[in-house]
Amino acid sequence: KAGVTQTPRYLIKTRGQQVTLSCSPISGHRSVSWYQQTPGQGLQFLFEYFSETQRNKGNFPGRFSGRQFSNSRSEMNVSTLELGDSALYLCASRSGGTGELFFGEGSRLTVL
């Protein structure tokens, strides 16, 4: 069974630009969530989607948004990038049976 797939793995943007990250969950998993990891703040929850609906959102500004498609694939978007948005963005899919989360390899964003 394929794991959680995230693209792109690495990207560099400049301040003010926007970025879109993609995540394909494990086959059969309908819940996808996103996390941000920075050296200063650690791992923080961004949002969670299930059946194309955002069910929960972390404490991030409105520049951070996401969506989920009917095939459970998800995208997150960050607009008007700031230097502080440089981070590893991790996507996770949740097993419907146990609730266990499985993470992808992450997308490492650098904002210059």
Added chain:
Amino acid sequence: GIQVEQSPPDLILQEGANSTLRCNFSDSVNNLQWFHQNPWGQLINLFYIPSGTKQNGRLSATTVATERYSLLYISSSQTTDSGVYFCAVDTGRRALTFGSGTRLQVQP
């Protein structure tokens, strides 16, 4: 929100030594997971253990939900065990709250 504290923050071991990592949490949880973050950033699942004891090879974990702590045991450590170990909990909001991690370095 829930607080998750991991100890120790840093640990240096010689190959072959045993270690215990601790995770304390401040509220009832319905999900607790231990992860190992590899050098490339991926979080590798070690245990899904909201309560009880599990073992997987040289690793085992115990969660005492009533006392709000979990322990991860690593026996006969190897250099490949090096990295950061995270404990993460969910109180039912379908959002994991992570501890700050324990950075483990196993020296040959």
